[in-house]
Amino acid sequence: MENKDIFNKKEDSRLPSAEPPYKLLDLKLKPPKAWAAGVPAVVHSLDQLVLNASVLRGGRALFSMNQFDGFDCPSCAWPDPDDERSRLGEYCENGAKALAEEATSKKIGADFFKENSVYDLAKMTDFEISQLGRIAEPMYLPKGGTHYQPISWDNAFKKISEKLNALDSPDEAIFYTSGRTSNEATWVYQLFAREFGTNNFPDCSNMCHETSGYALSRSIGIGKGTVKLEDFYDTDLIIIIGQNPGTNSPRMLSALTKGKKNGAKIMAVNPLPEAGLKGFKNPQDVRALLNKPYELSDLYLPVRINGDMALLKALQILVLEEEAKNPGKVLEQDFIANKTAGFNELVEELKKYDLNFLSEECGIPVESLREAAQMIASKKGVSFVGEWELHSSIMVWK
Numbered sequence: 186m187e188n189k190d191i192f193n194k195k196e197d198s199r200l201p202s203a204e205p206p207y208k209l210l211d212l213k214l215k216p217p218k219a220w221a222a223g224v225p226a227v228v229h230s231l232d233q234l235v236l237n238a239s240v241l242r243g244g245r246a247l248f249s250m251n252q253f254d255g256f257d258c259p260s261c262a263w264p265d266p267d268d269e270r271s272r273l274g275e276y277c278e279n280g281a282k283a284l285a286e287e288a289t290s291k292k293i294g295a296d297f298f299k300e301n302s303v304y305d306l307a308k309m310t311d312f313e314i315s316q317l318g319r320i321a322e323p324m325y326l327p328k329g330g331t332h333y334q335p336i337s338w339d340n341a342f343k344k345i346s347e348k349l350n351a352l353d354s355p356d357e358a359i360f361y362t363s364g365r366t367s368n369e370a371t372w373v374y375q376l377f378a379r380e381f382g383t384n385n386f387p388d389c390s391n392m393c394h395e396t397s398g399y400a401l402s403r404s405i406g407i408g409k410g411t412v413k414l415e416d417f418y419d420t421d422l423i424i425i426i427g428q429n430p431g432t433n434s435p436r437m438l439s440a441l442t443k444g445k446k447n448g449a450k451i452m453a454v455n456p457l458p459e460a461g462l463k464g465f466k467n468p469q470d471v472r473a474l475l476n477k478p479y480e481l482s483d484l485y486l487p488v489r490i491n492g493d494m495a496l497l498k499a500l501q502i503l504v505l506e507e508e509a510k511n512p513g514k515v516l517e518q519d520f521i522a523n524k525t526a527g528f529n530e531l532v533e534e535l536k537k538y539d540l541n542f543l544s545e546e547c548g549i550p551v552e553s554l555r556e557a558a559q560m561i562a563s564k565k566g567v568s569f570v571g572e573w574e575l576h577s578s579i580m581v582w583k
Contacts, residue, residue, distance in 0.1 A: 221431040221466070223468055251280075253270070259280075263437055274468070276436070291317065293318050294335075298324055323335065325341065421449055422450045426455075438467070462481045464479065464480055465478055484560060487549070496547035498535060511562075515562045
């Protein structure tokens with residue numbers, strides 16, 4: 186679905202008088218896409234530069250983004266490959282959009298805030314706000330005020346210092362940081378806060394990964410991923426669950442392509458069949474643009490929403506069945522005995538569940554579940570990829 190089908194530039198009395206105001210129209214349903222990226226990705230990336238009035242400055246910056254001698258993309262946290270990086274463009278549409286918004290030449294000042302109250306701003310979407318431009322001068326909202334007002338830099342810092350110095354302890358202050366802030370700006374910011382006397386530095390990872398980090402630490406001993414980007418290229422099976430690579434991390438499609446060409450199978454678990462896993466045209470490869478889309482997923486499991494736990498339990502039951510058929514050939518018994526806890530309790534817990542019930546709960550036929558379990562049991566190296574809030578258990582296999 187393209188932006189032009191959702192927004193147009195007609196006037197809407199519900200929105201502030203910012204230029205250009207957008208009107209939300211009825212959503213239009215189109216046939217699902219069969220592949221992702223390719224030439225449309227390049228065109229969309231360039232559109233972002235035009236939309237944000239940053240063609241020259243943003244265009245130059247794109248050639249430096251995610252390069253060895255450049256800077257990291259402010260969009261997602263996908264790692265940069267160390268072996269090879271495309272000089273043509275080591276970024277995706279999301280990255281181009283993020284950079285274009287950062288490099289925009291559009292500005293908003295006191296006149297805009299004078300015309301638009303806080304209530305007006307609250308009615309705007311994130312997209313509309315992002316298209317307004319950069320705030321060109323310091324602004325503040327007085328107590329009881331309805332509009333942001335301009336303030337000099339000296340007075341702005343004075344108000345901040347008055348608030349900080351009025352605290353009973355420096356630890357009463359919280360210095361929030363964003364993942365899109367540059368390393369240099371963050372370094373200066375934390376230096377100031379530590380000099381002030383506290384190390385309270387929550388950031389966006391606290392909101393995004395606090396629960397998953399806690400669960401991972403409890404289950405596997407580390408709150409982050411246990412594989413490196415290079416492991417994608419040397420594994421037998423990649424299971425993607427709880428994530429849409431083509432939408433959230435498009436650069437991941439290149440890594441998946443490389444892994445699959447090296448022999449890996451890909452299993453996709455998603456209520457929505459994503460175009461990027463159906464077919465991928467690498468915009469960095471001229472041959473890929475000319476040939477038919479490269480099919481990534483070998484098995485697609487359209488899990489029912491909120492059916493993830495039922496699916497995982499069903500797969501664990503079936504993998505245990507495969508181990509019973511071939512003792513010592515599926516699960517790594519030495520590792521389980523020496524490096525894990527609670528395995529026998531897990532096995533006993535799984536005996537309480539009926540496979541047909543779990544199949545109904547997750548929306549996947551038993552035949553497809555068995556195919557997935559056999560795919561897992563037959564592979565030596567398996568990598569899970571996803572954005573999970575909770576990990577109920579970990580199955581270890583050869």
